[in-house]
Amino acid sequence: MAGTQRYLRYIMFALVCLILLFFISSSSTVPATPWQGVKPQDQDVEAGKVPPTTPNTQNGLGPATASGEHMNATFVTLARNSDIWEIARSIRQVEDRFNRKFHYDWVFLNDDEFNDEFKKVTTSLVSGKTKYGKIPTEHWSFPDFIDQDKAAQVREEMKEKKIIYGDSISYRHMCRYESGFFFRHPLMLDYEWYWRVEPSVELFCDIDYDTFKFMADNKKKYSFVLSLYEYVETIPTLWDAVKNFTAAHPEHVVEGNSMGFLSDDDGKTYNHCHFWSNFEIGNLNWLRSSAYIDYFTSLDHAGGFFYERWGDAPVHSIAAALMLKKEEIHFFNDIAYYHVPFTHCPTGEKTRLDLKCHCNPKDNFDWNGYSCTSRFFEVNGMTKPEGYEKEQ
Numbered sequence: 001m002a003g004t005q006r007y008l009r010y011i012m013f014a015l016v017c018l019i020l021l022f023f024i025s026s027s028s029t030v031p032a033t034p035w036q037g038v039k040p041q042d043q044d045v046e047a048g049k050v051p052p053t054t055p056n057t058q059n060g061l062g063p064a065t066a067s068g069e070h071m072n073a074t075f076v077t078l079a080r081n082s083d084i085w086e087i088a089r090s091i092r093q094v095e096d097r098f099n100r101k102f103h104y105d106w107v108f109l110n111d112d113e114f115n116d117e118f119k120k121v122t123t124s125l126v127s128g129k130t131k132y133g134k135i136p137t138e139h140w141s142f143p144d145f146i147d148q149d150k151a152a153q154v155r156e157e158m159k160e161k162k163i164i165y166g167d168s169i170s171y172r173h174m175c176r177y178e179s180g181f182f183f184r185h186p187l188m189l190d191y192e193w194y195w196r197v198e199p200s201v202e203l204f205c206d207i208d209y210d211t212f213k214f215m216a217d218n219k220k221k222y223s224f225v226l227s228l229y230e231y232v233e234t235i236p237t238l239w240d241a242v243k244n245f246t247a248a249h250p251e252h253v254v255e256g257n258s259m260g261f262l263s264d265d266d267g268k269t270y271n272h273c274h275f276w277s278n279f280e281i282g283n284l285n286w287l288r289s290s291a292y293i294d295y296f297t298s299l300d301h302a303g304g305f306f307y308e309r310w311g312d313a314p315v316h317s318i319a320a321a322l323m324l325k326k327e328e329i330h331f332f333n334d335i336a337y338y339h340v341p342f343t344h345c346p347t348g349e350k351t352r353l354d355l356k357c358h359c360n361p362k363d364n365f366d367w368n369g370y371s372c373t374s375r376f377f378e379v380n381g382m383t384k385p386e387g388y389e390k391e392q
């Protein structure tokens with residue numbers, strides 16, 4: 001009996017509370033903002049200044065809203081069908097922060113056929129044209145000069161030493177492909193500039209200008225946002241192979257290069273600094289030049305893509321540092337970027353606020369001891385961005 005009464009009291013109490021709440025909320029003096037009252041933005045959208053979202057409709061692609069010359073450029077992504085949702089995340093951010101204003105094309109490359117779901121989802125997200133290419137088997141297999149037993153033994157050893165991707169065959173094909181072939185894929189021959197995007201990366205700031213045009217106008221050929229030291233276990237003889245190449249082809253080594261970025265003893269040894277190549281904006285014609293092709297061919301024959309585990313990051317970086325003039329390599333402080341486990345968050349609060357950045361400045365890797373970006377600044381006689389000491 002007592003239980004039922006208590007129960008009823010609770011219900012009465014709850015009812016009174018509800019009625020009170022109703023009166024408080026309906027008599028509130030704070031005017032509720034009608035959802036559709038954001039007129040200025042609507043007008044901008046109608047005037048074509050601010051597309052509300054990636055303007056890729058069933059009727060086709062909307063017009064690019066950025067004025068100025070459209071560059072001969074494309075995004076490029078190497079991916080598997082299983083990367084679909086991770087690459088979707090990357091695309092969405094690249095579109096929101098940059099490409100919805102420019103509508104550059106996007107080339108997807110795969111050692112397998114892309115399936116319909118991959119094509120459908122990525123096409124719906126990209127505001128430019130999408131193109132899907134299959135990699136020819138010759139570019140994703142063991143070359144005939146590689147001893148497969150020796151390569152298998154190395155993978156076994158690296159597995160025991162727990163070297164990341166040490167026992168993976170596909171990772172090695174991927175690194176070799178990114179080092180020497182992606183820019184020669186038939187779909188890439190139509191373009192002069194590329195921006196590489198990987199699955200699961202993030203962009204944290206608006207990019208309101210055309211980065212490809214910036215590269216062209218400022219005579220840049222290669223660019224980066226993060227730099228670091230390579231695991232030495234993956235590249236023990238890479239520098240020897242580079243020295244063999246430069247001895248055979250001294251004509252490809254450019255005067256005024258960035259040797260100081262790679263070496264502390266004028267080229268005798270490699271300090272393992274490299275630009276992190278999962279982000280790159282660069283010039284495809286440079287990669288297709290005889291200098292770069294000779295370089296890649298020479299490294300390929302040295303065998304380290306399979307007998308060690310050479311990554312495309314040190315391979316690209318060494319090429320850029322030796323075969324381009326210092327001034328041709330650009331550091332994009334204003335492109336805020338994350339690829340697990342590192343973040344580049346622009347130094348300088350004004351930059352971050354102006355560009356509507358949402359990265360935590362404390363996560364910035366640039367002035368950390370494991371980053372090579374300080375060294376890049378020193379080699380180029382550049383002043384570090386204001387306030388960098390405070391963001392160390």
Ligand SMILES: Nc1nc2c(ncn2[C@@H]2O[C@H](COP(=O)(O)OP(=O)(O)O)[C@@H](O)[C@H]2O)c(=O)[nH]1
Binds near residue numbers: 080197
């Ligand atoms: N088609 C294809 N793409 C691959 C394969 N392995 C890696 N990739 C792509 O190559 C890039 C680098 O691979 P990822 O796994 O991100 O390596 P990490 O960034 O070095 O850890 C990404 O764009 C991947 O989607 C593969 O076996 N096939």
Ligand SMILES: *[C@@H]1O[C@H](CO)[C@@H](O)[C@H](O)[C@H]1NC(C)=O
Binds near residue numbers: 072189190191192285
């Ligand atoms: C774009 O660049 C490629 C490579 O240089 C060239 O073959 C192609 O003709 C260019 N396209 C346009 C429209 O300029």
Ligand SMILES: *[C@@H]1O[C@H](CO)[C@@H](O)[C@H](O)[C@H]1NC(C)=O
Binds near residue numbers: 238
């Ligand atoms: C460099 O060249 C020398 C002499 O031909 C050769 O013995 C050595 O194996 C080469 N090093 C690499 C890493 O290819």
Ligand SMILES: [Mg+2]
Binds near residue numbers: 198199339
């Ligand atoms: Mg990756």
